Amino acid sequence: GATYVLTEDITADGTAIEIGAANIALDLNGHSITYHNKDIPAETFTDKWMSYVHKGAVGIKNFGHSGLKLLNGVIRQGAGNNTGNSESTGFIPVYTRSVGDITIAGITVDYHSPQNTGVRIRSGKNNVEVHHNVFVDRGCKITNRHSAAVRALSFLGDRGSNYRVHHNLVKRTRQMGLLGADVLHHNEVYVDSWSVNSFALSPWKVGGKAHHNRVFGTGVNVQGFGWGESNIQIRKNLIHLEGINTGKNRGKEGWGDQDSMNGLRVTNYGKGGQKRNKLRYSDNLVVIKCRGGSQARGTEFFSDVSI
Numbered sequence: 001g002a003t004y005v006l007t008e009d010i011t012a013d014g015t016a017i018e019i020g021a022a023n024i025a026l027d028l029n030g031h032s033i034t035y036h037n038k039d040i041p042a043e044t045f046t047d048k049w050m051s052y053v054h055k056g057a058v059g060i061k062n063f064g065h066s067g068l069k070l071l072n073g074v075i076r077q078g079a080g081n082n083t084g085n086s087e088s089t090g091f092i093p094v095y096t097r098s099v100g101d102i103t104i105a106g107i108t109v110d111y112h113s114p115q116n117t118g119v120r121i122r123s124g125k126n127n128v129e130v131h132h133n134v135f136v137d138r139g140c141k142i143t144n145r146h147s148a149a150v151r152a153l154s155f156l157g158d159r160g161s162n163y164r165v166h167h168n169l170v171k172r173t174r175q176m177g178l179l180g181a182d183v184l185h186h187n188e189v190y191v192d193s194w195s196v197n198s199f200a201l202s203p204w205k206v207g208g209k210a211h212h213n214r215v216f217g218t219g220v221n222v223q224g225f226g227w228g229e230s231n232i233q234i235r236k237n238l239i240h241l242e243g244i245n246t247g248k249n250r251g252k253e254g255w256g257d258q259d260s261m262n263g264l265r266v267t268n269y270g271k272g273g274q275k276r277n278k279l280r281y282s283d284n285l286v287v288i289k290c291r292g293g294s295q296a297r298g299t300e301f302f303s304d305v306s307i
Helices: 050-055
Strands: 003-005 017-019 025-027 032-035 060-063 069-077 094-097 102-111 119-122 128-131 134-137 151-156 163-166 169-173 176-179 183-185 188-193 198-202 209-211 214-219 221-225 230-235 238-242 260-266 277-282 285-289 295-301
Touching (some): 094 102, 102 119, 134 151, 151 169, 169 176, 176 188, 188 198, 188 221, 198 214, 214 221, 221 238, 238 260, 260 285, 285 295
Parallel strands (some): 032 069, 069 102, 094 119, 102 134, 119 151, 128 163, 134 169, 151 176, 169 188, 176 198, 183 209, 188 214, 198 221, 209 230, 214 238, 230 277, 238 285, 260 295
């Protein structure tokens, strides 16, 4: 039930702040937290998951304490350069697990290490609002583009209801932007794609809505908006993509020197394999310019009897 107000900048070699009780408001008061300022020995991480969760270095860590308000300041990764696991766990600016009633507002997260994510909400409970934040991804390495991959904002695992993500600025992401909220609106996302399947925005797969967002992107393989299972609505968004020739200096996959820019995409993996019903895309503007042999698709809708 307490409010904590930062009165000066903080620098930590490992984790900076851990939330230890429910209903905490943490006001950074315009100050900066620098975490992970030194490398952690690789032998510290003895398995794929839990050693990264418990022995990594994060900015703000919250395990199981609902009612968090995180406000008004900068959380910046320091000189450490450890690589997160395949889910990008270990060195995230903001990491919560099994927490509900979360508000994150007015925060800038700034991170750079290989396989990393800006904000991770793992196994979240009900009522999450992320708004008026800035995400800055300075990295250019992705060791595993699958699973939770590299995202500005990541909802992972079991989830509750009422997730709202709005009025955020993703100044740069090397792969994905803001995915998985029930409602995504008035966000602005800049994708600098370093891997296949770099999605800027996608709402929750059942009943999700995305409207009045702006997407800008370039690189290997950008998708403005992806798809879901049923009853999603993607409307009144601007998607502006610039195709370039990235050559062979980005990632391990691709189409030779041909990079692919896609505004709206629906894909089915395996004939008749997945549910794709009542997906509505309306009143969106897609602008794509290509050079250097890059490829443009305003819509990339996979044709299959199951869709």
